[in-house]
Amino acid sequence: MAEPSLMLKEQDLPLLVDLYELAMAQAYWRSGMDGEAVFSLFFRKLPEHRNFILACGQQQVARVIESLRFTDENIRRLEALDRFEPGFLDWLRQWRFTGSIRALPEGTPVFPQEPLLEITAPVAQAQILESLVMNYVHLESTLASKAVRHVLAANGRPVVDFGMRRMHGLDSAWRGVRAYRVAGLAGTSNIQAGTDFGLPVKGTMAHSFVQACEDEMAAFRMYAELYPGTTLLVDTYDTRGAVRNIARWLRENPDVDIGGIRLDSGDLGEEARDCRQILDEAGLDHIRIMASGGLDEYQIDSLVAAGAPIDGFGVGTAIGVANDAPAIELAYKLTAYQGEPRMKKSTGKRSWPCPKQVFRQFDGSGRMQRDLIAEASEEGEGTPLLQPVMRDGHLVEGAIAPLEDQVDYARDAVAALPDQQKQLAPAAQAYPVNFSKSLEQKQAQTLERIAHLQEWNYRGQD
Amino acid sequence: MAEPSLMLKEQDLPLLVDLYELAMAQAYWRSGMDGEAVFSLFFRKLPEHRNFILACGQQQVARVIESLRFTDENIRRLEALDRFEPGFLDWLRQWRFTGSIRALPEGTPVFPQEPLLEITAPVAQAQILESLVMNYVHLESTLASKAVRHVLAANGRPVVDFGMRRMHGLDSAWRGVRAYRVAGLAGTSNIQAGTDFGLPVKGTMAHSFVQACEDEMAAFRMYAELYPGTTLLVDTYDTRGAVRNIARWLRENPDVDIGGIRLDSGDLGEEARDCRQILDEAGLDHIRIMASGGLDEYQIDSLVAAGAPIDGFGVGTAIGVANDAPAIELAYKLTAYQGEPRMKKSTGKRSWPCPKQVFRQFDGSGRMQRDLIAEASEEGEGTPLLQPVMRDGHLVEGAIAPLEDQVDYARDAVAALPDQQKQLAPAAQAYPVNFSKSLEQKQAQTLERIAHLQEWNYRGQD
Secondary structure (H helix, E strand, O other): OOOOOOOOOHHHHHHOOEHHHHHHHHHHHHOOOOOEEEEEEEEOOOOOOOOOEEEOOOOOHHHHHHHOOOOHHHHHHHHHHOOOOHHHHHHHHHOOOOOEEEEOOOOEEEOOOOOOEEEEEEHHHHHHOHHHHHHHHHHHHHHHHHHHHHHHHHOOOOEEEOOHHHOOHHHHHHHHHHHHHHHOOOEEOEHHHHHHHOOOEOOOOOHHHHHHOOOHHHHHHHHHHHOOOEEEEOOOOOHHHHHHHHHHHHHHOOOOOEEEEEEOOOOHHHHHHHHHHHHHHOOOOOOEEEEOOOOOHHHHHHHHHOOOOOOEEEEOHHHHHOOOOOOOOEEEEEEEEOOEEOOOOOOOOOOOOOOEEEEEEEOOOOOEEEEEEEEOOOOOOOEEOOEEEEEOOEEOOOOOOOHHHHHHHHHHHHHOOOHHHHOOOOOOOOOOEEEOHHHHHHHHHHHHHHHOOOHHHHHHHO | OOOOOOOOOHHHHHHOOEHHHHHHHHHHHHOOOOOEEEEEEEEOOOOOOOOOEEEOOOOOHHHHHHHOOOOHHHHHHHHHHOOOOHHHHHHHHHOOOOOEEEEOOOOEEEOOOOOOEEEEEEHHHHHHOHHHHHHHHHHHHHHHHHHHHHHHHHOOOOEEEOOHHHOOHHHHHHHHHHHHHHHOOOEEOEHHHHHHHOOOEOOOOOHHHHHHOOOHHHHHHHHHHHOOOEEEEOOOOOHHHHHHHHHHHHHHOOOOOEEEEEEOOOOHHHHHHHHHHHHHHOOOOOOEEEEOOOOOHHHHHHHHHOOOOOOEEEEOHHHHHOOOOOOOOEEEEEEEEOOEEOOOOOOOOOOOOOOEEEEEEEOOOOOEEEEEEEEOOOOOOOEEOOEEEEEOOEEOOOOOOOHHHHHHHHHHHHHOOOHHHHOOOOOOOOOOEEEOHHHHHHHHHHHHHHOOOOHHHHHHHO
16 A cells, blocks of 8 residues: 555545445436435534534535546546446546535524535535535534634633644644634634634744743743744743743833733633732733633633633634534435425434525514524525525635625624523523424425335335 | 635645744744754643543654645745744745654553653754644544544444544544544545545445435345445334335345445434344344444443444444544643753643653553653663654654554554553543653752742842
């Protein structure tokens, strides 16, 4: 076996597919089943610690789908699996997505059973995309949904991403920062991702720097000279001692420009109060206090509620892996084939048939009141959320808003959530999501039709 | 802002770095601090639901480090940040890793405070690698540590990865499969990763295929014809009904070759027993039963303990995101500078100074008894675990074993764990890890020395 390359490449994406998708595609191809299918991406229930999911990636993934092509190298690998016929491999070689996609705008709060996106395409085409689409959207939605809770808890104070080191792999560490920006984070420590996705890049020093220098003050002096306005990390040895040193140093050297200090361990609220007092008594009330070190939204909320004099938060692991809800149970299900509703009724996993639209209804002050999930062909009251992103295999011009507009849209959409959904604790009442009468009828009719699909057995055996 | 590319590329890796690392590197460069530093990658405590971590990625990352070069595009981006001097950017342009790395073999069980790897290099070089090394090793170790618990629970039955759709991003979905192979999984649904990392690719059909076909039996017939020996998914409508249909069909058509059925919902133990009975009564005892659907190691353990007639398990989300412990608190800390021990004493985060070696001691039957963490220069009883991977910037020939040997090594290493560490429940007693006398002395001495590093303050103020 040749050593694989160091990273997955764009030309590998067509084979970042579960085998069963290509096995099904070949079966469709071989039996001439090329009817139009509708697949819906949704989740059945919220993770325990979420009152909403901030949907991200569902428009962006259309860019990936549009560019997807099977290369000769992809085809050679499939040949080697010895399961695919030459005719089907030729079909793959010609493959390009010719279908349509409707999706929620990036940064839309979404609830159980509501489609994040719907793909309409010949069934084999849509089937092949299953795992790639799910993986792509799942990452950004999972991370954005965690990050936005920190933004809400910080209540206006900036929250900065320090998560790269514990995010799951290189793609997560990169594309996660896009999701963080949509979710409202104020900065990131990650240079490549920050510059790619327009999030200010932040960061000053680690403990190792203080440790490597002659002593702590030598480290501070070196940084002050090199980076005017810098933030000094003060907890390497003894936090209060370090801050008293800084206070004395700045009193004796008024030209030195220090912008802030960072606390990274201990009781952050108590340390912040003591440090604030030392700084204020030295007339250094312009020096800001940043806190980091294992923070999550609950701790930020407590610190803010207790009035801790902290001006900004750096968060790593909690947002980096969405530690209390690292997965959303996203599903990608067939809801129609050749215009006919389809569903599954597996125990505990009954799905809703038909292409859908989500109508969001607001009160007079712009606050969300309820959602209605209807058939895509129905007219409903409220704002229809699913919008075309691709038509006939091509991106719809202007359908994906520039990233800065996604940020504004998400901020306003989150602001419009009911207070219960915005709080960190579980909402006492779920946000109301209803199904249209027509959709309920279609589900009942489809269930009835399904009852006949196993008749052969009961005729024969019982 | 130009639209970023669809994926992170290998040439972007040098900037997948936290800003503070380059800020520190510039400070080192500017002040001529180019002394040799030793950084150690370790964790302070086990995640709540782990009795050991299966260390993965710590040798592999040396391949990434060896090839790391700052391109002109990297340098242009850094220039645009307006924080770096031309001289330092020139230094980066020439940058290549010239240091040495010692690491645990891939697939080594590891415990708190034991280094997974140690990097020895001029301080700025080693500092720059911090976040990339952590991200790289964290992913594989996190996923392998979860996956190996499933292998232990399944007690010889094959466990297959179905996790791609919910893994965090594209790199995780790809490189995670490498970690799964080391951890002992028997297959993956993921074609690109399975073929890159030599894990057999598995998979048959989704519910959508059954739904799209005329009826369930039509779907089964199509698959039987196209894929002899295939596994049929039987829970789309009614599991027992489907299996009765299959039994009758196969009785009437003895030439049809079906290898197995897959259950994906409901009470898997009960359904497996009923299905086994239906199949056995029809003389189909060669048909295997696979189970999937939200499985984790605890459920597998219960099913195996209850004697459920399940021949193999497909696992998705649980291993895909390591859902009960999605992060390991890996730290990358300076332990020596210019031959002198270094440590930090931040509240709750006190570290151990000095370059280290881990000696693993076994009893007569090859079972692990205890580990000793000693200074790298000490002789100790037992097998020294940290082995050279890079010397003077070059990979040590043969240091990274072929993947198939890593699999064997990990299997044997896990088998040698004490029973308490192999069980799923928290071990009543932590695995014994001791520090050498010399290391304890060095920590005490270093603490004493550190006490003087803030003296300036106390002289001046108290």
